Amino acid sequence: MTDDLREQVHAAARRARVAANELVLATRERKDAALHEMAGALRARAAEVLEANAKDLEAGRAAGLTQGLLDRLALTEARVEGVAAGLETVAGLADPVGEVLRGSILPNGLELRQVRVPMGVVGMVYEARPNVTVDAAGLALKSGNAALLRGSSSAEHSNTALVAVLRDALEAVGLPADAVQLLPCHDRASVTHLITARGLVDLVIPRGGAGLINAVVQQATVPTIETGVGNxxxxxxxxxxxxxxxxxxxxxxxxxxxxxxxxxxxxxxxxxxxxxxxxxxxxxxxxxxxxxxxxxxxxxxxxxxxxxxxxxxxxxxxxxxxxxxxxxxxxxxxxxxxxxxxxxxxxxxxxxxxxxxxxxxxxxxxxxxxxxxxTDGGEFGMGAEIGISTQKLHARGPMGLAELTSSKWLVWGEGQVRPTS
CATH class of the missing domain: 3.40.309.10 (Aldehyde Dehydrogenase; Chain A, domain 2)
Structure with a gap:
C-alpha cells in the first residue's frame, strides 16, 4: 500500500512537472484569464462547494474539533466570495516572471541580467483551511508554478470540490488541469512521499500547527519554507x-x-x-x-x-x-x-x-x-498569500507572488571567452 501511495504521489508530481513546463511559457494574459475564469466558476458553483463544506463541518463536530478549528474549516457565501475576489486581485498584480532584479554590462561586453523565474512544482501541506486551496492554486498559477495540494482529511470534501472547480476552469481557458492537483489525505505517508520527492518537487510549504510544521521541516529532503505558528x-x-x-x-x-x-x-x-x-x-x-x-x-x-x-x-x-x-x-x-x-x-x-x-x-x-x-498578504497588497514565513532565508513574512519565484542569470555575449590563467 505504501509503495502504491508513493507512486501515486510521484506520478502526480511528474504530471505537475509537465504542467509547469507549459505554464512557464504562458503569457500574463493567459494566466490572468485563467484566474478570472476560476473566480467566476467559484461563484457559479458556490452552492456545490458549500454543500461539500457542510459535510466536513458535520464530521468535524462529530470528531470533537475545537471551535477554532471549525472556524478555520468553515466556508460561507462571504468567504467563497472572498477567495474568488482574491483570485481577481492576483490577476491584477504584476506578473513577477521575467522581472529583472539587477543587470549590468561587464567591461568585456557581456550583458548580465538576473531575472525572476518560477520555482516549478510547489507542494503545500496544510490543515483545516479550505481557503488555502484556492489561495495556493491562484498564487502558484500567476507565478508560473504547478501546485500539489495535500490538505487534511478534515477538509476532504471541501478541497475536492474546490479543486474540481479550479481544474475545470483551467481546462476552459486551455491551460493544463494538472497545474492544480489534490493529493490523498487519509494516510500521513502521502506527506512523507511529497516532502521527500527531491528532484520531482522543487519546494514544499507547510501551513498549520506547530506539530505539522515541525514534522515537515525536520523530515523534508525537498527545500522547505517554514511558516511558523503565531504566539x-x-x-x-x-x-x-x-x-x-x-x-x-x-x-x-x-x-x-x-x-x-x-x-x-x-x-x-x-x-x-x-x-x-x-x-x-x-x-x-x-x-x-x-x-x-x-x-x-x-x-x-x-x-x-x-x-x-x-x-x-x-x-x-x-x-x-x-x-x-x-x-x-x-x-x-x-x-x-x-x-x-x-x-x-x-x-x-x-x-x-x-x-x-x-x-x-x-x-x-x-x-x-x-x-x-x-499581517496578511491581502492587507499588504499582495492579493492572497500562500503563508507567512517566520524563517529568514529567501522569504519572510506574508508570501505572495515574488516569494514563489527563484531567479536565474542570463548572460549574453558576442563570442567572448575567458583568458587562460
Missing amino acids: VHVYVDASADLDMAERIVLNSKTRRTSVCNAAESLLVHAAVADEFVPRITEALLARDVTVHGDERFARDGRVVAATDEDWDAEYLSLDIAARVVGSIDEAIGHIAAHGSGHTEAIVTSDLNAARRFTTLVNAAAVMVNASTAF
Missing part, C-alpha cells in the same frame, strides 16, 4: 495612548481568534498598569476573553492565574496571556524568550521606544500603533 504579542508602552491601546488589543485578540496573526499575549508597562490593567481586563472579559494573568492581572478574581505554559501558548481561541513588565527591555526580553517570530506590536507615542522595539524585536512583522491583524 503574537501586543506591548503597551509607558507613553501609550490608552484609548488607542485598548482598540488595538481588542482588535488584535478578538477580530478572529483562529488566525495566526491574532494576539495571544499582552504586555503592559508598569507605569500605566494601575490604569490600564483593570481597564483592558474589563474590556476583554466583556468580549468573553479568558485572561491568563500574572499577579497584577490576577488581582481581579475573574482572571485565571497564568502558568509557565501560558507564555508559550498559541491559543487560537478567546484566551490571552497577560503580564506587567518593568521596562521596554523586559518586554523585548519576554518576546525573545516566548515569541514565535511571526508578528509583534508596540503601542507608544515615544519615537525612541518605537525605534528600539522595531530594531531589537526579532519577528517577520513588527507593528507600531497598529493591530497585529494587518
